[in-house]
Amino acid sequence: MKLNIGMRCHDLCPKMEMEELFKEVKANGIHQIQLAFGKSVSNYDFSTGHYSPGFARYIREELAKNEIHVAVLGCYINPTNPIESRRREAVDRFIEHLRYARVMGADMVGTETGRLDADFQVTKESYTEEGYQLLLKSMREIVAAAEKLGVIVGVEGVFNHTLYSPARMKRFLEDISSPNVEVILDAVNLIHPDQVSPEAQARVVDQAFAYYGDRISALHVKDFVFEGEEQIFRHVGDGLFCYEPLLRHVKEKKPHIAMLLENSSKDRFHGDTAFLQEIFDRI
Numbered sequence: 001m002k003l004n005i006g007m008r009c010h011d012l013c014p015k016m017e018m019e020e021l022f023k024e025v026k027a028n029g030i031h032q033i034q035l036a037f038g039k040s041v042s043n044y045d046f047s048t049g050h051y052s053p054g055f056a057r058y059i060r061e062e063l064a065k066n067e068i069h070v071a072v073l074g075c076y077i078n079p080t081n082p083i084e085s086r087r088r089e090a091v092d093r094f095i096e097h098l099r100y101a102r103v104m105g106a107d108m109v110g111t112e113t114g115r116l117d118a119d120f121q122v123t124k125e126s127y128t129e130e131g132y133q134l135l136l137k138s139m140r141e142i143v144a145a146a147e148k149l150g151v152i153v154g155v156e157g158v159f160n161h162t163l164y165s166p167a168r169m170k171r172f173l174e175d176i177s178s179p180n181v182e183v184i185l186d187a188v189n190l191i192h193p194d195q196v197s198p199e200a201q202a203r204v205v206d207q208a209f210a211y212y213g214d215r216i217s218a219l220h221v222k223d224f225v226f227e228g229e230e231q232i233f234r235h236v237g238d239g240l241f242c243y244e245p246l247l248r249h250v251k252e253k254k255p256h257i258a259m260l261l262e263n264s265s266k267d268r269f270h271g272d273t274a275f276l277q278e279i280f281d282r283i
Helices: 018-027 053-065 084-104 129-149 166-176 198-215 243-253 269-282
Strands: 005-008 032-035 069-074 109-112 153-156 181-186 216-221 223-227 230-234 258-261
Touching: 005 069, 005 269, 018 053, 032 258, 053 084, 069 084, 069 258, 084 109, 084 129, 129 153, 129 166, 129 181, 153 216, 166 181, 166 198, 181 198, 198 216, 198 243, 216 243, 243 269, 258 269
Parallel strands: 005 032, 005 258, 032 069, 069 109, 109 153, 153 181, 181 216, 216 258
Antiparallel strands: 223 230
């Protein structure tokens, strides 16, 4: 089986006019992307209030012309911003992206789950019940809109965000209780500084699939090292991440799941893909 691998647009090339961006994606032999309008498109305004169905149809047509599918429409907000006006703006922005996704045919609109800090600084406050309840407040409104529009919300856990572990994600999925919420699993993002051994990494990945494997609908793939408490991203194969446990779950349970390379580049994409395929074929 061939892995279904794509990449984030903003890793592939710098911000540019949308029409040229999609041509560049196609020219590099990539057919599946994560698209973040604000990071990749220079010639249109995607701030809240500029949506129209006609504009979304135009984007869909440009994607089809270039044989591209959007696996994740990225709208990475801070749903636990303690400043209410800024949290409100973030929720409104995400809901508007749901409307784009519905017309464009994107699989989902994705976000991480934020930090309980106005400037998005790492803080242990993000782990508190206060932070969790604020996340639920934001996501319940987002999910209500997603259910009405028939769109999927993709939620990604991160070790120093509000949903910081597989157990916390499991609780969230149970509390939010909606078929319109699925998981973007970035296994590297869930690894804490004390979980870098191969055995500890395998436990994190196995726990995620045990708790909510049925809800995992897209994967982010990258590598990492730690410098103290800070996780530093590396290219695929250049860090400490052990790919075998993750790819074994893909082989057994998730054929053809969308896998999106992070921190890759157009010069590395095909080599990174071959590296992962080789591991997948031999496990």
